[in-house]
Amino acid sequence: MSIQVTVDIVIFTIRDSRLKVLLIKRGIAPFKDYMAIPGGFVLEDESLDTAALRELKEETGVDNVYLEQLYSFGDPKRDPRGRVVTVAYYALIPAGHPIKAGSDASAAAWYDADDLPKLAFDHRRILDYAIERLRNKLEYTTAGFKMLPEQFTLSELQSVYEAVLGKKLDKRNFRKKLELLGVLKATSAWRKTGRKPARLYTFSAKKFEKLKDKGILFPF
């Protein structure tokens, strides 16, 4: 009745206007040379969240990013070595956020969420579940903002939504909704990106909290 407990973390980011997932290559059996979601054992004296944060830090050097528990997977045969229950998490990393891949550096890489390689264990199922959750959460939470740096253009924000949802959105309607919600603050800065400069915005957490208190959710 004593079971090993791990955490596995699906790490999402946006790159090249695409939803990407960080995978590492397994160096040892079972599933040697398969790609896998980063993870590891929960230690004796740490909570599940702490374990996930620690693993995330170890694997990517990343701190202070959004992390949420996803689901627990506990099929008795999911790990051929023995009974392992894993608590899956997912993390959202801002586009362009620097990643210091750890000792597994050469073996870690970003993969397109809709073009995944074969994965070890039941990681494909975990990943599919994470993508589904992210898509849903995007529509009624601020998950979209968590994949952007503090300052961002409206096109960048829209691009995040399009990458995750996998479909094009209408620019004017997208902006209309944002304006209606009133959770963006225009800054006086501009992104000069080769073309016509775009205004930079920040997310107003205060205004969002007020909306949440009123039961108003994001309508994308």
Place this chain on the structure above:
Amino acid sequence: MSIQVTVDIVIFTIRDSRLKVLLIKRGIAPFKDYMAIPGGFVLEDESLDTAALRELKEETGVDNVYLEQLYSFGDPKRDPRGRVVTVAYYALIPAGHPIKAGSDASAAAWYDADDLPKLAFDHRRILDYAIERLRNKLEYTTAGFKMLPEQFTLSELQSVYEAVLGKKLDKRNFRKKLELLGVLKATSAWRKTGRKPARLYTFSAKKFEKLKDKGILFPF
């Protein structure tokens, strides 16, 4: 690094037009005489879902009801006896469904979800989380139907929604939405309940699946 894993199950039903939760009285320390959510250890060769189904059956005699994983709780100090990670589930039992409480019979009872006693361990947190999840799911899934017998009146259905959401709904608008969705089948049976008889309906899973495929969700 070897941890005990349990499942705990928040068991919901509707009684007297109120959302109720099944709690059992603990006979032994720690938290002796406190009320607690039913649960128990995950066995060596069973999946998490199987463990939850087994516990549910053992505690209530109930089979074939809706069961969904909720969240995993793993604070190192949540159980004073040692390291226990629990995978919480919630179950929805149709109103009026017979419960054969097990050996703990005398100690098991239904409590109003909004008038709970002191609970053992972190069970209050688990329960609050379950209620929140149920409220949310009610609005975009068929959870409401799962707390009703196969045949039900429209008033009974509305009463489930009102009990869970904790607010009154407009009868005509409620029925209008249902009609728009078209997931109900009128039967030729009537519930004679002391007053004017009410028509009995059944839920059409087929039609619901079609709606789901189109991405249409329940708008309550």
Place this chain on the structure above:
DNA sequence: CCTATTATGTGTATTAGATACACATAAGGA
């Protein structure tokens, strides 16, 4: 038997939000 009580069942008007859709502007690069 008659009346009071209680739950069922039904439609319309108003408001709010969602969707569909096109063009002028500013900058960089050829």
Place this chain on the structure above:
DNA sequence: TCCTTATGTGTATCTAATACACATAATAGG
């Protein structure tokens, strides 16, 4: 200087959400 590309902006239409009142059928009680 022109071409390319991304930014930024408003209106009309449709669909869904909300607010709201009364006749009907049955039982219970006097």
